[in-house]
Amino acid sequence: MRLLIEAGHKVYALSRSEENALVVRRLGAEPVTVNLFDAEALTRVLRDMKIDAIVHLATKIPATSQMGKAAAWQENDRIRRDGMRNLVDAALAVGVQTVIYPSFYYVYPDSGGRWIDASSTPVQSHVTQQATIDAEAEVARFTQGQRRGIVLRMGNLYGPEIPSALEQFHMAQKGLAMLPGPRDAYLSYIWLEDAARAIVIALTEVPAGIYDIVDDEPATRDEFAAALAQSVGKKRLFRIPNGVIKMMSGIASDLITRSQRVSNRRFRELTTWKPGVPNIQKGWPLIAQASRSPETKKRVPAPMSLI
Template sequence: MRVFVTGATGAVGRHLVPGLVGSGHQVTATTRSPGKVDGLRAAGAEPVVVDGLDRDGVIAAVRAAEPEVIVHQMTALSEMGRLRHVDQEFAATSALRTRGTDNLLAAAKEVGARRVVAQGHNFIYARTGTMVKTEDDPLDPRPVPSAVEAMAAIRYLDRVVPESVPEGLVLRYGTFYGPGASDQFVEGVRKRQLPIIGGGTGVWSFIETFDAASAAQAAVEGGPPGVYNVVDDEPAPVSEWLPYLADLVGAKPPMRLPVWLGRLLAGEFIVTQMTQARGASNAKARAELAWTPKYPSWRDGFRTWVHSASR
């Protein structure tokens, strides 16, 4: 198939492009940086330099490629800071999830591309009820005030992609980890800059970046339209995974802070994720995308990630 991959040099795209090429697909891959063109060409893709917010540029690039499938992996997550002011930190990514999504959907309509696969996130579930959510569970009706715009952008993509094309799929990824994806995260744990707030009762779902890419490829190649949680098999509370990661990196156990102090030092969003976040089930993706993660548990994935980073 002819596949148009945006955000092709990001955390997921860097694995997705070689996977698609290796499976015989004809891949056109975009980047905003001319300096990354040679790497995309070496991976077997036809590179295109385009800004996802440039509507005319996006439509022209898609028109030239004439893809059967468009993959939306555009984010600016590498530009984020400490997440105290989430809407500010996510502003560029939110624009790509709204205006950038609209540009790709307009391009898909123009060339008749029936299938669009887009990168979402599973941070949008309601922080009530069961601790592990399925795709049918309600979304958070009251996001943290500092994250209202960022959550609205995720929800916008989540809704508009399946509505706008015959085969629209949104992958609600868990928290990324893996080489190059979250090295600063490890460094923060090593320096004891990531404490357990309150009881650490928030449940997180993780996904290694290679596994995220393999799910995206599965969605390119088949599966019914809709939304899918793309996470590993083991949602876990902060009080469990954070000390485990600290031990792996050779750090002292994470500090513990009461909620009031965490709110003062880190902000409401971090406190909420540490104490109220919900995990997600991957049962639908396993069944309907015929996808199986290489790292079904973050325990094994973390170990491999940390060891590779220390070499």
């Protein structure tokens, strides 16, 4: 929201609580209360506000301890699939010109050390990722209506305000790393601020299509563990065995072991965007530095969606 407002956009944000509404107002946007699953209400709201673009950021990723259970993904799947369908229906009905959906790079298959991206690599469905693939299809339907639908396949988000990154960091402080998969398998990450800037830039700088928003240098599990260890002042970390992680991960076990060396080349070529944090070797020390600051303890609740 801050970056959108700084770029001169008038921003409305869906909010389901007064606490979030206060945050939205404090950041300079206008809160809107409407049910994402009520297509008629969404249409009325969009028509009243004369919206030009929609960014569907709504999500509810399960806690790490619950990710292996199919039931834990049901609400998130509904937000992704049904929420995106309702937004597209409403957007088509009232003349919205741009819809942006931040997807996830885990839709790609295991690709070893090969560079992959949306233009070269078909998706491989998985029970925890099918809803995001369905949401991407809704964006394609929007584009077929002579509009501009944009999918941004994000890498793993990290930064000092990301709970999963802090979880990894605190484990590393205890000398542990949970990095399922072969040691030479690739992970693709993206710094939170860089991901946010990509969304803002996509509003004005790219045609309809699917783009990959990842840092410049995906890391192998070994490289990732080394950078994480260095950031907490340790020579090495004890890697929790893959067998143990697979038992804990349930339905996600075969997904989280994939090697996905994703390239951001196409988005960089078409836009002014480039990652401010180009790799995890630069990112983890920034998280370590932030962890020593009292400011990192201030958490801002996230609104459900931006319109």
